[in-house]
Each structure stands twice: as structure tokens, then as C-alpha cells.
Amino acid sequence: QVAIGVKKEVDFAGWYTSVLLKADMLEYYSVSGCYILRPWSFSIWEIIQEWFNSKIKEMDVENAYFPMFISQKALEREKDHIEGFSPEVAWVTRAGQSDLEEPIAIRPTSETAMYPYYAKWIKSHRDLPLKINQWNSVVRWEFKSPQPFLRTREYLWQEGHTAHLTKPEADREVLEILDLYRRVYEELLAVPVIPGVKSEKEKFAGALYTTTVEGFIPTSGRGIQAATSHHLGQNFSKPEMFNIFVEDPNDPSGQGKTFVWQNSWGLSTRTIGVMVMTHGDNQGLVLPPRVASIQVVVVPCGITAKTSDAQRAEIGDKCSELVKLLKRAGVRARADLREGYTPGWKFNEWEQKGVPLRLEIGPQDLAKAQTLGVRRDTGAKAPVPLEGIDKAVPALLETIQNEMFARAKALYDSRIREVTKWEDVVPALDNKCVVAIPWCEAEACEDDIKERSGRSAEPQDERAPSAGAKSLAIPFDQDRWSKIVPRQTKCPACGSDAKRWTLFGRSY
Numbered sequence: 001q002v003a004i005g006v007k008k009e010v011d012f013a014g015w016y017t018s019v020l021l022k023a024d025m026l027e028y029y030s031v032s033g034c035y036i037l038r039p040w041s042f043s044i045w046e047i048i049q050e051w052f053n054s055k056i057k058e059m060d061v062e063n064a065y066f067p068m069f070i071s072q073k074a075l076e077r078e079k080d081h082i083e084g085f086s087p088e089v090a091w092v093t094r095a096g097q098s099d100l101e102e103p104i105a106i107r108p109t110s111e112t113a114m115y116p117y118y119a120k121w122i123k124s125h126r127d128l129p130l131k132i133n134q135w136n137s138v139v140r141w142e143f144k145s146p147q148p149f150l151r152t153r154e155y156l157w158q159e160g161h162t163a164h165l166t167k168p169e170a171d172r173e174v175l176e177i178l179d180l181y182r183r184v185y186e187e188l189l190a191v192p193v194i195p196g197v198k199s200e201k202e203k204f205a206g207a208l209y210t211t212t213v214e215g216f217i218p219t220s221g222r223g224i225q226a227a228t229s230h231h232l233g234q235n236f237s238k239p240e241m242f243n244i245f246v247e248d249p250n251d252p253s254g255q256g257k258t259f260v261w262q263n264s265w266g267l268s269t270r271t272i273g274v275m276v277m278t279h280g281d282n283q284g285l286v287l288p289p290r291v292a293s294i295q296v297v298v299v300p301c302g303i304t305a306k307t308s309d310a311q312r313a314e315i316g317d318k319c320s321e322l323v324k325l326l327k328r329a330g331v332r333a334r335a336d337l338r339e340g341y342t343p344g345w346k347f348n349e350w351e352q353k354g355v356p357l358r359l360e361i362g363p364q365d366l367a368k369a370q371t372l373g374v375r376r377d378t379g380a381k382a383p384v385p386l387e388g389i390d391k392a393v394p395a396l397l398e399t400i401q402n403e404m405f406a407r408a409k410a411l412y413d414s415r416i417r418e419v420t421k422w423e424d425v426v427p428a429l430d431n432k433c434v435v436a437i438p439w440c441e442a443e444a445c446e447d448d449i450k451e452r453s454g455r456s457a458e459p460q461d462e463r464a465p466s467a468g469a470k471s472l473a474i475p476f477d478q479d480r481w482s483k484i485v486p487r488q489t490k491c492p493a494c495g496s497d498a499k500r501w502t503l504f505g506r507s508y
């Protein structure tokens, strides 16, 4: 098996698909824009699901399942919230030999499938808060070039949809969920993200506001929306939409009714693509231990034709015994005792699959009652005494997890340029950076920035024009930037009063 044929910094797109294929994460599928998630990637989704599910159940969110089909009438309930999205909607128009009376949409998201029934189920304020989540797949028939995990026509996600009596209660939940998304990325995937709110232009049209965790792919210098948590206000519960209301318990007349305050939030298998791009290297996938279905692979070494059968058996038994001990300590360990493959061949395979830690055991290791540990993230080799190994290995895996995050965080931070003068914007973008600017938050200014930063990077360079910069997020943490107080500064793009530090960048 050849190594990853292309280099990450030379041909990023080619490297990415090669890593996914060589690690057996993905298989191309006969319908374009769709991919098979093989066990090596699906197991990552399962770990994310398990973690997130346990957290939302602590918040009294319940899982349910709504049909994937949405009638045209239901989907188009209120044109303006899905206008702009409708070109992506896939429709069923025929079954067998007969055309359907009415075309039926395949869900691109489930608001319009769910909310008519929220209206039916929510009668009294005692039915609130209603908190339902779905683990499902959605279809968005995109025409932009597909990218596995990042942009596919069908993808797995969870979509949470909640209804509350008061706005403050809904506002609180939006941020609680957003922090769970931050933790999925930072604590499970070792991927740094920046939480913030989207601009008016970038938010979901149906939302009062959209909060986001923004990721960054250093190799391309592009931002990526990693997950999203919207507060919908009463936009979907108002009479002309789904008319979801309860008697107002605070209205003395007893006649008042209040329309519910809603949130919707989603995290998808895009998580996996961002993790692969962040940590992968030219030997292939690099898995953060927390999401590795195999965290440690034990490989027998130093066995040659001259090795006696007894010694060969002793080494094999030692490997199996070590795996048993590690499993008892909660480590997902596997011994690779396959005959007919050299240790080197096995090293290469497990490196391509991104297994975080390899333990080599040969006759001399046995003699010294140790094993040689090899980290996948740094390649560092160090002997690990067998004595106490059930403590040392979990600790080493924690170290690997933390150092993978720290490196990615440092790199992300190094690619955020604080810019207060327009002429510094495009050069920063061309240096694979995103910019933090004291921004006026005017929508017209945002259009202007996208336009002005979209011309070809260097006029004299015939390179294809680079995409314009979009606003990525207005970070909640406004203090991380220099003490320039935006309110006393002018927007570098239009010169009007700046309001808050805002991240702009090219994006996925």
C-alpha cells in the first residue's frame, strides 16, 4: 500500500480524498454528491452521538423521529424563510410507473415537518418547554462541487427543535447548546472553534439571531461554519406561520395568549471532515484519542525466520495479554497478530488509519519488560515499562489529545490578523489568514467587503480571482483583541463608526 500519494500542502483536495480512502473512512458512491461512510468514520459519528445525546438528555431533550417526506404545501408554508434554499430541495415526483398527484419534498431540514404538530401538541403553558431532537439525514441537492463530509447531498446530523414560554429561557438554551457544540469540537475532536453570533446577512433568514462555532482550515486559510444554534423568536409560531401559542399564565385577565419562543440547532457529519483536515498529515489520518475507535495498536516485532516458535508464541501471547490489560483499563486496544505481514507494513497501515498510539513488542522489549510506544501525532518514540502500563497509556493518550488541541489552537490563533486598515485585508486573506476588524455591522458594508476582497488577489497575477471575504462571526469574546475599543474606531471598510470586532474570511 503506497503512502498518501499527494502532499497536504501541495494538493489539499487530492490529499483529503486520498486520506479518507486510504484510512477506509469513505467509499465513493454511484450517486454523485453522496458517499458511503465506512465503519472507520461512522464510529467517529457514533462517539459524537453518544456524547451529545447524553448531554442533551441531561437538558430534558427527548429524541423522536419525523418522516423524511414533506408535502409541498407544508414545505412552502412561508415562502420567505426558505426562499434562497428552494433550488436545493429534492422532490419525489413518481412512484413505480405512476406520477404522484403532488410532488413530495425530501426534508432539507425539519421545521416544516415538525411545527404543524407542535401547534397541535402545545395547548397549555404546562406543555412547555417542548424539547425534541432528531438524529437523521437531510438532503440538500447542492450544485457546488461536493466535498466528502463538508458538502454532500445527503448528510447525517442532529436537529434540535425546542419551544419555550419566554424569550430569556430560549436565549439561555441557545447558548447552552452552542457550548456543547464547542465542546464536541474542542474536547472530542481537538479542533478549536470560535463561538459568536452571525451578522444579519449571514444568519438564517428564519431566525431572530444565529449563533455559530466557527472553525478554520489552516491549509486553505478558509473559515468553516462548524455548527449552528438559532433563536427563532416567534417567527415560526406567529399566526401566519404555525400559530403555536398558549394561554399567558402571567395575564391577569386570563384572556391573553402568548406565542411560543423557539430555537433550532444542528451539528452534522461535517465535524468529521473538519477533524480530518485539521489533524491529518502526509502519512494520512491522525485521530484524536477521544474519537479513535482503536486508540492503541500492539504490534509484535523483531520476529525473523530465526525466531524460535516458542519465542514467537511468547511474543504473541504478550501482545494479547497487554491488550487485555489495556481494555480492562478502558483503553480501546487491538493486537495486530496477522501472519504474513511485516511489522513495517502494519506500521504503515495503522499510521494511515490514524491510530493515536502504537506499542511495539519484540524479544529485546520483553527482556527489558517494556514496550516501545510510538505517537501518531508527533512520531515520537519512547519506551513504556510494562509495569504500570495500564496507568501510563491512558495518561499518554490524554497528553496526545491535549497537545493535538493545543497545536491546532496555536495555529488557528496565529492565522487571525487584527486589521484596522483596509489595505491590510486582502494581503492577510492571501496569506491564508482570517481578519478581525472593528466592524460597523452594516449589511451594505458587508456586501462591499465581499466584493472588494473578491477581485483577483494580486492584480498582476493571472491566478483565478480569489473568493471574497464573508463575515464569519462576531465573537462573544470581544476582549481577546487589542485594547482598541471598536466603538472609538472607524470601520476599515467604510469609515463609519465601528461596533464590534468581527471575523471576516474566505470560507467553505
Ligand SMILES: O=C1CCCN[C@@H]1CCCn1cnc2ccccc2c1=O
Residues within 6 Å of the ligand: 081, 082, 085, 086, 088, 089, 108, 109, 110, 111, 140, 158, 159, 160, 204, 228, 230, 264, 265, 266
Ligand atoms: O440550521 C439549522 C439547524 C437545524 C435545524 N434547521 C436550522 C435552519 C435550517 C435553515 N435551512 C437550511 N437549508 C435549507 C434548505 C432547503 C430548505 C430549507 C432550508 C432551511 O431552512
